[in-house]
Amino acid sequence: MPVYLDAAGADFKTQFTALLGAKREDSPDVDATVAAIIADVRARGDAAVLELTARFDRLDLTPETMRFSTAEIDALIGEVSAHEREALQIAADRIRAYHERQIPEDASWTDEAGATLGWRWTPVGAAGLYVPGGLASYPSSVLMNAIPAKVAGVERLAITVPTPDGQANPLVLLAARLAGVDEIYRIGGAQAIAALAYGTQSVAPVDKITGPGNAYVAAAKRRVFGRVGIDMIAGPSEILVIADRDNNPDWIALDMLSQAEHDESAQSILITDDPAMAKAVEAAIDRYLHTLERREIAGASWRDFGAIITVPDMDRAAELANCIAPEHLELCVADAEMLADKIKHAGAIFMGAWTPEAIGDYVGGPNHVLPTARSARFSSGLSVLDFLKRTTMARMTPAALRAIGPAAETLATSESLEAHGLSVTARLNHLNEH
Amino acid sequence: MPVYLDAAGADFKTQFTALLGAKREDSPDVDATVAAIIADVRARGDAAVLELTARFDRLDLTPETMRFSTAEIDALIGEVSAHEREALQIAADRIRAYHERQIPEDASWTDEAGATLGWRWTPVGAAGLYVPGGLASYPSSVLMNAIPAKVAGVERLAITVPTPDGQANPLVLLAARLAGVDEIYRIGGAQAIAALAYGTQSVAPVDKITGPGNAYVAAAKRRVFGRVGIDMIAGPSEILVIADRDNNPDWIALDMLSQAEHDESAQSILITDDPAMAKAVEAAIDRYLHTLERREIAGASWRDFGAIITVPDMDRAAELANCIAPEHLELCVADAEMLADKIKHAGAIFMGAWTPEAIGDYVGGPNHVLPTARSARFSSGLSVLDFLKRTTMARMTPAALRAIGPAAETLATSESLEAHGLSVTARLNHLNEH
Incomplete structure (x- = not known):
């Protein structure tokens, strides 16, 4: 009822x-376990990841087999029916078309003081996408995470997807192919997040990690936040x-x-x-x-x-x-x-x-990664902006510095930051002397 | 050297x-202390905040005096020299002009399938800005945090600023006035963050908290993240x-x-x-x-x-x-x-x-709240976007559903999400029958 x-x-x-x-949601407290896993991967790299994969996924890998080869991906994708392939292609095309409209514009203008101001957007260099294994291994989520990253211009996009007992989901691999993913690793859990954040001998580190996961994955994402960027920690759907x-x-x-x-x-x-x-x-x-x-x-x-x-x-x-x-x-x-x-x-x-x-x-077309648990009060769904960052730009001329520099000197003095003020004063003095 | x-x-x-x-940075581990403070404020509201303020700031307040009155603000602002007032006004005007250009556009379009898609930006309802007391109480930071919020259209903007021994910084109050801040509370530390996130009898809760602070404030922001949005946790400047x-x-x-x-x-x-x-x-x-x-x-x-x-x-x-x-x-x-x-x-x-x-x-003009500790690899400085969120919009027509619904049915079946598929099938059946 x-x-x-x-x-x-x-x-x-x-x-x-x-x-x-x-x-x-009753999240189990797995933080201590996750901290130990991350420390282990930082210390021992591949060796730790391979041991943890053998233990949790019952799968023996080597540094060479950790990553899917192109031939392996081709073979698995070959199992997908034409019907499903077509549906996934329609989804990918529509998601891409929607997200291409989200690309923001750079700006630059010169104001009346003569200062040229603006900003520039640039993509994150490398991103990692966590894809759950088993029941919650959704190809649609691969599209929804990977396409915005590629539309943003992320050069290197890696996926980690655990394959318990070696079972891989061909549709996930096809979705990754359609989205333009560059690397796919058959690892999962907190060890995959640690490998993406800190890198190992076989997995180069990334700058941003997105994608859903269980309590271990969520705790690991929280822990590596700051070292890398993360998306939201998703709660149950509503x-x-x-x-x-x-x-x-x-x-x-x-x-x-x-x-x-x-x-x-x-x-x-x-x-x-x-x-x-x-x-x-x-x-x-x-x-x-x-x-x-x-x-x-x-x-x-x-x-x-x-x-x-x-x-x-x-x-x-x-x-x-x-x-x-x-x-x-x-x-x-x-x-x-x-x-x-x-x-x-x-x-x-x-x-x-x-x-x-x-x-x-x-x-x-719109993204299905959306804010849960009332967080739509202050946050948005996943978008191209999550894979971009903005650099602000400013250029003063001598005239612009004359116009607005004195206000900066005053405020620096008010805040007792002498060198701040002097850096402006030294330039203004030069102008007055020449 | x-x-x-x-x-x-x-x-x-x-x-x-x-x-x-x-x-x-060698952050002291204050997490347990902060957790206790937050729990206390959640449980006892004003009473806890007032006790903690008496203990840490040596200041006895009541629920009535916790917030600065307009008359108190007027009196303190009256102490600011004309020279400083003018400098702060120049700063406020230039910061506002820059940030007004950041307001993003809504979008809506109809694609060839007949689906109308788009998004809409809306401001966070209420935001809280933490301002440190003492040496690091910078009026420029008040402008840099508060102006983007007001430019975004945030209706209610509250500041918390501790006033140890009752000492307030008139320039901080003037900056708040120039930026259009609605409420100023003389409280600080983790108790202020808890009050903003959960609300007390005298402080209504907010949806987003920004602003710099010491290790206690940073730990408290991390802890309330999810309940409210937060900005980045800033490290030392570079x-x-x-x-x-x-x-x-x-x-x-x-x-x-x-x-x-x-x-x-x-x-x-x-x-x-x-x-x-x-x-x-x-x-x-x-x-x-x-x-x-x-x-x-x-x-x-x-x-x-x-x-x-x-x-x-x-x-x-x-x-x-x-x-x-x-x-x-x-x-x-x-x-x-x-x-x-x-x-x-x-x-x-x-x-x-x-x-x-x-x-x-x-x-x-650009914001001075910027990503530290190499996080410019994946994040941006504070902007109007931090106080806005995007709602995606979609409207199907019967024709659009006919065009793209079958792909959704296929993918729902692939993902073993039967009700997802049936919600499309029921509508398509209706179209076929009528």
Whole structure:
């Protein structure tokens, strides 16, 4: 039974606060283990990575076989059906087209003081992408992480993907090929993150690491942050659907279940101004939960974290959505544009009933790596900008320094930073003397 | 004695690697203390903050006096000289003008499949800015943090600034006023970060926290990250000057000392193709170190972390600069533009001998909050983007879903995510039936 809330009810504020505050993830404390693994890889390099791979993935590698050869990749890709190959190509093309529009512009201008100012964007030199093995080894995630990096102009893009018992996912390799990935290593866990961050004899270090992973991978990313850049630490997936009376409850139910089936900690919330729609969606979800392949996972998510909220009107729905700051937001309402204008905090918005969230997971074009756990209040989904950095530029002329230098001298004196002031004064004195 | 390296020397690679790897910061491990403070503030709110302020800042406050009143701010600002007021206004105006150009554009387009795609930028709702008390209480940092937030459109901007023994810095309050800060609290340390992140009875929580601080503040920011967004954790300041023979060694010396005087852990490096210039700059630094007010700090920095590197040519200088990825880079060379084109990794570039780094600290316009400790390889200085987040948008039409939906169905099946596929199938079936 999901939570059923009435936004007009007396207890609503308390109940809604409890819903927002529900702790959905119980991360095991693996920090000490991870610290030891990272120290081991830093100290012993390849030898440590190979030992840990033998232990955790039951796979004996050598420095030479740690990396997939081109022939191995070709052979595995050959196993992919034409049907799947075509679907992955469509996804890659659409994701690339969307992300190419994100490339930001450099700027340079000269202001009235005569100072030339601006900035320049440059790509990260090398990036590493962690891809989970086993069940959560998603080719779509490879596309979503690797394509923005390549669009940004990252010269060297390495993937680490564990292959427990030697099992590799041909679709992951194909996605890497389509995205232009340069190196693929069959290693995983904290040892892969350590190898990417610090380098080993066989794995050159990278500057930025992105991609999802289990608790060990997440803890390792936190630990190497600063040495390299990292993306966000993703929590369990979430969807909020706002629906009016004119909807097919089956569609809404499936959209909500497509989050719930990811993870027992996923959260699906429906907000509607129509109590009949609330009931109809709930009934449809119950029905699908009898037949869905992943009904155990989806059922647990819906039971423990699902919620249906009825509201008096759509303005109230927008208010609540802004409190929730959902990762995914579907607006299944007559005027989705008008409602979207009232949304301040959401990772991605899916407009209208013809835009199921699953389209965004694969082929819509926008990135599916999005801020979870209310972090859309302050952060964005993965983009080309995550693989670029900005260098600011300034050039003074003698005239510009005359115009604005004295203010810098004054402030340096106020802050008791004498050399700061003198570096300006020395130049101004020269101008006055010549 | 700073390190003296010759890029053409036999041992250069080893020596340069040692220079890059030098550990300049010895952060005390205050994590347990900080965890306890945060837990206390979460549990007891104002009461905990007030007790900690009494203990650490020797200042007895009440919930009512925790925040500066408008009258108190007016009175303190009245103490600022007209001269300083004007300098701060020039700085604020120039910083605002630069950052207004950073506001990114929203986008929306319809592709050939009929899908309407795009994104929208929205500001963080509330931001908190930590300002250190005492010696490092810099009004320029208030401008550099607060103005980008206000340019981004942040509605509520709060400052926390400790006032040990009740001592407040009038220039900090004036900078806050000029930047449009909404609330100023006289609290500091980990308790201030906890109050901003979790809220108390008197301090409403914020969504993003930026600003420099000591080891306690840095540890607290790391701990609340995820609950709120944070900016980078800044390390000690750095400058790299690349200079050719046509320079005034006094100017270069002062530019290098203006980093060294910040902090004993700061680092100043000169790269030159002219051994005579290397000697002349070293001599000038030695001379200034006899008279500079902060000669103890600057002297320790120069002695322990300073370096002079001679190179055969400027291409080699650019290569080394890209390895160093300096926070500040001065190009005091005949053709600064040509050299700048070869720089891939730097926080800020100062072009030509008329652009001392100190100009960028105060009045240039670009932000002075920049990536340290080689993190310019993967990150950028503070900007308007740090106070904005992007929501991606997608709208399918029936025709668009017909065009790209089947690829999504295929990939959902490949990834064993049945509900994902069914959410598309249900809609496509409806289209086929009607």
